[in-house]
Amino acid sequence: MLSRIATFLGLSLITALASPVHIGIADGRSLAMIRDVPAPPEITALLQGNQQFRDDIATSSDPTLLVDLAKNGQKPDFMFLGCRDSRVSEGTIFDAQPGTLFTQRNIGNQFNESDNNVNSVLAYILAYLTVRHVLVVGHIGCGGVGAAIASAPTPPLPRLSFQAWVQPIRELYQTSDRAEIVALRTANAANTTVAAPPLDNPGYIALVEENVKRVKSIVSSQHWAAYAANSTALEPVFVHGWVYDIRNGSLYNLKVTQGPPGVAIS
Known part of the structure; x- marks a missing residue:
């Protein structure tokens, strides 16, 4: 009886799919x-x-790349922690093939230990992958950094979750003693409403750089501490801070690389 019902349902489905009835x-x-x-x-x-x-x-010179990756799994050398900005796609700016970069992107390329997403990515690459370099890449004209400089929008515009996310960058802007940021903060102090500065503003660029320099938050995290405790038995992993210039496609190194204890920076 059940087999007859199943046969009937199957035929009915085929008939329905073939039917011109809309x-x-x-x-x-x-x-x-x-x-x-x-x-x-x-x-x-x-x-x-x-x-x-x-x-x-x-x-290409490696036509079996996708088949090999599917069969043998990924072995990326790099983790990319970048911004969500559509102009800063990691595969594009590095002209990188699949399997090269294990990626985490968020607004303002931030590492926050209360963020389970970025923490799970860091834990995964340290425990299971072949990653040897973590690239924290900010970019000129970052909207998250610009929003941290500008006044928060007033209702009814949605603002709570986004403003909470960029709050660490806003605090950096409000407390940094870097000359360019101080000058921008001083210039904005007399304004009731502050707009995001133009992307070539020195204070804006400086804040992008200082935000990237917070790579130290990665090497002070609990997952990094667990890795560092066993680093002598593991391949060294280094954390780098770079900035991508959307105006010309170039990258520059902020030279704030961090590594495991006792290992020369590379």
């Missing part, structure tokens, strides 16, 4: 009608980009 959608359209609608050009461009990516891999 299944209604809330606005009166049907699934068949939706299938006939061409994809928006922006979606088409993405899909064409995917095809180009596959074509490039197939004709």
Whole structure:
């Protein structure tokens, strides 16, 4: 009896899928009608980009790259902690192949020990992956840094979760003794409402850099402490601070690299 019911349901499903009857959608359209609608050009461009990516891999010096990664797993040398900004895609700015960078991105490229997401990424790369370099990469014109300089928006604009997220950068802006930041803070002191500065403002750039320099928060975290306690038996991992300039595509090193105790910086 059950097998007959299953057969009947299966045949019914096949008949329904093959039937020209349109299944209604809330606005009166049907699934068949939706299938006939061409994809928006922006979606088409993405899909064409995917095809180009596959074509490039197939004709590259390593055409089996994707198959090898799928079969053998990832062994990245780098963890990338960067900003969510769409202009700072790590695969693009490094022209990197799949399998190169284990990535965590958030607004303002921040490491906060109360953030379970970034902590789980750090714990994972230290315990399970081959990562040897953690790259903290900020960028010129960072919206999170700009928002930390500007006045917080007033309701009804949504602000609570975002403003809470950039609060550590705001505190850095309010307390830093770096000359460029002090000058910007002084210039803004007389203004009732402060806007984000232009991206080439020296104080803005300085705050981007000082925010990146907080790589020390990574090497003072509990996961790093656990790694450092056993670092003599492990491959050394180094944490670097870089800035990406969206105006010309270049990267520069802030030379704030941190490593495990007793290991020369590289």
